Amino acid sequence: MHKITTRLLYTLIPVFALGIFAIDIFFKVVVRYDYNLNFPFLAFSLQNLRAIIVLALILAWIFIVKRRFLISDYELSQKLWRLSVFLLANFLIAFLLELLLSDYLVSNPDLQRTTFEAVVYEFYKNVIGLLAIATLIPTFMILRELIFYKQRRTTRLYYNVLFVLIIASTLWVFYSGVPLNFSVLWAPGDDMYNSLLVWSLTIIIVFLAFRNDWITYLPRKQKFIYFGVGVLVYLAIVFLKDFVYEDYLQEYSAAVYNFANIMWFFLLIYGSLALLTLLVHLPTAKAVDRKLREVTSLYDFTRMLNTERNARKLPQLITQLTSRVLESQSTWYLEPNDPQRSKLRLASHINLTQQQILNNPFDDLTGFNQIFQQDKKPLLINDISQNQQLRHLTQWKKDARTLIAAPLFSSRDQLLGIIYATKNQPFGFDIDDLSLLEGFANQAAMALENAELWKKSIEKERMEQELKIARDVQLKLVPQTMPNIRGVELESYFLTAYEVGGDYYDFIEFADGHPGLVIGDVSGKGTSAAFYMAEFKGVIQTLSRTFTNPRELISQANRIFYSTIERKSFVTAIVGKFLPERNAFQFVRAGHTPVLHFCGEDQTARFLQPAGLGIGLDRGPVFEKTIRETEIELKPGDFLILFTDGLLEARNQAEEEFGEERFFALTDRINSGSAADIKHTILEAVMDFVGEHPLHDDLTFIVIKHDAAARESVTAEISHRGKSKLGFAKSGNA
Amino acid sequence: MANFEVVREDKGEISVLNVHGYLDAHTAPDFENALTKLLQENRFKIVVNLNGLQYISSAGLGVFMGFIEEVRENSGDIKLAEVSQKVFKVFDLLGFPSLYEFYEKASEAIVKFTN
Numbered sequence: 001m002h003k004i005t006t007r008l009l010y011t012l013i014p015v016f017a018l019g020i021f022a023i024d025i026f027f028k029v030v031v032r033y034d035y036n037l038n039f040p041f042l043a044f045s046l047q048n049l050r051a052i053i054v055l056a057l058i059l060a061w062i063f064i065v066k067r068r069f070l071i072s073d074y075e076l077s078q079k080l081w082r083l084s085v086f087l088l089a090n091f092l093i094a095f096l097l098e099l100l101l102s103d104y105l106v107s108n109p110d111l112q113r114t115t116f117e118a119v120v121y122e123f124y125k126n127v128i129g130l131l132a133i134a135t136l137i138p139t140f141m142i143l144r145e146l147i148f149y150k151q152r153r154t155t156r157l158y159y160n161v162l163f164v165l166i167i168a169s170t171l172w173v174f175y176s177g178v179p180l181n182f183s184v185l186w187a188p189g190d191d192m193y194n195s196l197l198v199w200s201l202t203i204i205i206v207f208l209a210f211r212n213d214w215i216t217y218l219p220r221k222q223k224f225i226y227f228g229v230g231v232l233v234y235l236a237i238v239f240l241k242d243f244v245y246e247d248y249l250q251e252y253s254a255a256v257y258n259f260a261n262i263m264w265f266f267l268l269i270y271g272s273l274a275l276l277t278l279l280v281h282l283p284t285a286k287a288v289d290r291k292l293r294e295v296t297s298l299y300d301f302t303r304m305l306n307t308e309r310n311a312r313k314l315p316q317l318i319t320q321l322t323s324r325v326l327e328s329q330s331t332w333y334l335e336p337n338d339p340q341r342s343k344l345r346l347a348s349h350i351n352l353t354q355q356q357i358l359n360n361p362f363d364d365l366t367g368f369n370q371i372f373q374q375d376k377k378p379l380l381i382n383d384i385s386q387n388q389q390l391r392h393l394t395q396w397k398k399d400a401r402t403l404i405a406a407p408l409f410s411s412r413d414q415l416l417g418i419i420y421a422t423k424n425q426p427f428g429f430d431i432d433d434l435s436l437l438e439g440f441a442n443q444a445a446m447a448l449e450n451a452e453l454w455k456k457s458i459e460k461e462r463m464e465q466e467l468k469i470a471r472d473v474q475l476k477l478v479p480q481t482m483p484n485i486r487g488v489e490l491e492s493y494f495l496t497a498y499e500v501g502g503d504y505y506d507f508i509e510f511a512d513g514h515p516g517l518v519i520g521d522v523s524g525k526g527t528s529a530a531f532y533m534a535e536f537k538g539v540i541q542t543l544s545r546t547f548t549n550p551r552e553l554i555s556q557a558n559r560i561f562y563s564t565i566e567r568k569s570f571v572t573a574i575v576g577k578f579l580p581e582r583n584a585f586q587f588v589r590a591g592h593t594p595v596l597h598f599c600g601e602d603q604t605a606r607f608l609q610p611a612g613l614g615i616g617l618d619r620g621p622v623f624e625k626t627i628r629e630t631e632i633e634l635k636p637g638d639f640l641i642l643f644t645d646g647l648l649e650a651r652n653q654a655e656e657e658f659g660e661e662r663f664f665a666l667t668d669r670i671n672s673g674s675a676a677d678i679k680h681t682i683l684e685a686v687m688d689f690v691g692e693h694p695l696h697d698d699l700t701f702i703v704i705k706h707d708a709a710a711r712e713s714v715t716a717e718i719s720h721r722g723k724s725k726l727g728f729a730k731s732g733n734a
Numbered sequence: 735m736a737n738f739e740v741v742r743e744d745k746g747e748i749s750v751l752n753v754h755g756y757l758d759a760h761t762a763p764d765f766e767n768a769l770t771k772l773l774q775e776n777r778f779k780i781v782v783n784l785n786g787l788q789y790i791s792s793a794g795l796g797v798f799m800g801f802i803e804e805v806r807e808n809s810g811d812i813k814l815a816e817v818s819q820k821v822f823k824v825f826d827l828l829g830f831p832s833l834y835e836f837y838e839k840a841s842e843a844i845v846k847f848t849n
Contacts, residue, residue, distance in 0.1 A: 523792035524759065568800035570792070572828065591828040613829030617799055626832045645792075 009060045016057040090135040091236040094244040107247040129252030150213035173258045209273040220285040305447035315347035328421035335417040378406035383426035402428035406441035489675035489705040502529030503698035508544040520573035521644040550575040550588045551629040570616040586631040600637015605667040634706040643701035675705040740768040748779045754786030757794030778810020781843040785816040813843040
């Protein structure tokens with residue numbers, strides 16, 4: 001759609017231009033100035049038609065410039081270059097054409113003698129008009145871009161006012177038939193409007209003329225170029241009005257003439273100030289240029305530093321970049337070498353000889369290095385040979401004359417390193433280099449810290465991965481299913497608080513074929529506890545095949561464990577044996593938490609705590625002398641709970657322990673129901689108590705309940721066979 | 735968490751360690767350091783006054799085990815005194831009373847050493 005419109009406009013513009021030219025020729029040549037008398041109506045219509053065509057031409061051109069030129073996309077220098085080309089082209093084309101036609105061109109229509117002279121005059125007038133329209137409209141748009149380069153609060157307001165004033169003055173020119181006169185500063189009467197317009201235009205143009213911030217951002221070379229070009233363009237502007245516009249443009253179109261006048265005035269004022277500002281900026285151009293370059297290079301280098309994840313490559317990068325930022329001859333970077341951070345190591349260097357590397361005088365935190373440790377500021381030595389403290393350095397490095405250095409500190413104020421750079425002439429670095437190096441050192445310190453964090457997080461991730469594997473392995477060490485043991489219902493719960501824990505339980509089979517169980521807790525937490533737990537499982541599983549009672553089994557386990565376990569570690573455990581024939585549970589307690597026994601008959605709970613030492617505390621004699629075996633008969637309604645200390649020591653938000661009392665209180669609620677019900681009630685109570693507070697210890701418990709259904713089936717079996725094989729029914733009937 | 739503190743008090747060839755606060759996995763190294771120092775100084779007659787001890791974890795219990803062998807090999811001992819009811823329960827559960835001597839008063843333990 002737009003494409004078609006623009007193509008149409010491209011064809012229409014020459015048609016409009018030729019149309020205007022034809023009307024002009026018609027009036028001049030055919031009618032010869034007496035049109036008012038002979039063709040009053042036709043003349044009036046033609047004049048209006050011409051005005052409309054001029055307006056259409058202007059609008060079409062504005063449209064094309066906006067659509068096709070895309071001025072706002074240009075770079076600053078491209079804008080300035082086009083502005084100069086437009087204005088110079090306007091002046092030069094008009095000037096050359098006038099020179100070419102000078103023999104036939106008579107500016108005063110009354111003095112034209114031949115038809116040819118009249119045609120040449122009309123032709124030249126039309127060319128000037130078209131030139132003005134063609135160049136001044138894009139010029140105006142480029143000026144707008146320059147003014148808006150750094151937009152401020154009032155920029156848009158001033159610009160809009162100027163726009164309104166241009167429209168108003170054009171209307172005024174139409175109405176009065178007299179062009180704006182910039183030379184009349186104040187005149188009462190009819191000219192009062194002229195003066196008002198001129199004054200307000202002047203004020204607003206002066207305001208806008210100060211909007212030339214773009215000059216600051218011109219690179220140094222371009223400042224010089226555009227100052228030269230600017231002077232030329234400025235001269236063209238000065239002469240444009242008197243030489244080009246004055247005689248012909250007013251005849252072509254009063255509106256275009258008015259616009260050209262205002263533009264000329266605008267360009268004159270804006271150009272004067274811009275040239276002046278450029279001139280002022282020329283001496284500092286170099287410094288500004290350098291500052292800008294520093295900012296960009298600092299940014300680039302920061303990015304390079306921050307994308308380097310490998311901490312070992314960073315020292316090399318730091319010296320390389322420092323040497324590029326400062327254009328130094330020699331650069332080196334030192335970092336603390338030992339945990340005490342009193343020795344420094346040459347981590348990377350550029351342009352140091354082997355001899356200089358070996359004799360590096362900066363290898364500890366004394367002298368110069370100490371200053372950094374204390375002051376935390378960069379340092380600049382303009383001439384090493386004149387410096388009392390550093391004169392000896394010339395012996396180490398003869399060519400170095402200027403020295404600059406900065407410390408790198410972590411966010412926790414720890415010295416990460418010191419960067420040094422030298423130049424071979426005195427006063428080789430200046431105060432700007434010092435602040436640049438300081439900024440760079442800060443960035444480098446951050447990059448070092450980031451790399452360190454990155455390394456740590458990778459390590460942590462790997463560690464977590466390994467812990468996860470350990471946990472998976474550990475979870476496979478505890479029984480995956482409950483065994484079927486005649487006469488009892490069994491339920492268990494196992495939860496590790498850390499990735500791997502020291503809690504453990506298992507089912508075993510004694511040498512005489514009786515089933516048994518083990519619950520244990522290895523002292524300490526985490527990985528080492530998990531390893532001991534795995535070992536413990538192996539020991540117990542192996543021993544169970546050669547022993548028939550818990551006391552002997554655990555005594556042997558203690559002897560084995562005592563010789564392998566770390567002295568300050570130990571295991572607490574309960575080893576139990578199911579005796580279905582007596583409907584009983586026989587167990588030993590090796591330092592473990594007591595067993596809770598709930599008696600179904602009198603509905604009371606109590607702790608069973610037979611004597612016994614923890615495993616791994618004693619070589620054997622005391623352990624074996626102390627340990628007591630206990631047998632408990634399971635009657636209907638009875639249950640046992642074996643647990644680890646994680647249950648009673650589970651803490652809530654207020655750091656209170658779950659404790660014995662709550663545990664006992666709980667048994668009142670679970671006096672009936674299956675082992676599974678009991679397990680759920682306990683778990684629910686503990687979890688409710690703990691709330692959001694994370695468990696700080698593993699949690700394991702086993703519920704052993706007298707199985708009524710099993711007893712009945714056994715009784716049935718006994719009555720059917722008429723004899724008791726297991727002795728189960730006997731106790732049941734007792 | 736309450737703080738943990740060990741205050742040493744030398745009485746002739748006997749050293750009394752007054753232990754305060756929570757003795758768990760985090761604070762156990764402090765207690766270990768105190769005992770290591772005594773052993774380095776060849777002081778093997780040790781009374782640990784647990785008067786101020788509020789809590790002891792398995793890691794805390796482990797510290798005693800880590801030193802007792804060396805101490806006894808050098809004809810010394812670690813005697814425990816003034817344990818609160820609550821903390822004694824933990825020691826008792828693990829069977830410590832059959833491995834260590836417990837005293838109501840630190841002075842009694844000291845007397846026992848001198849005899």
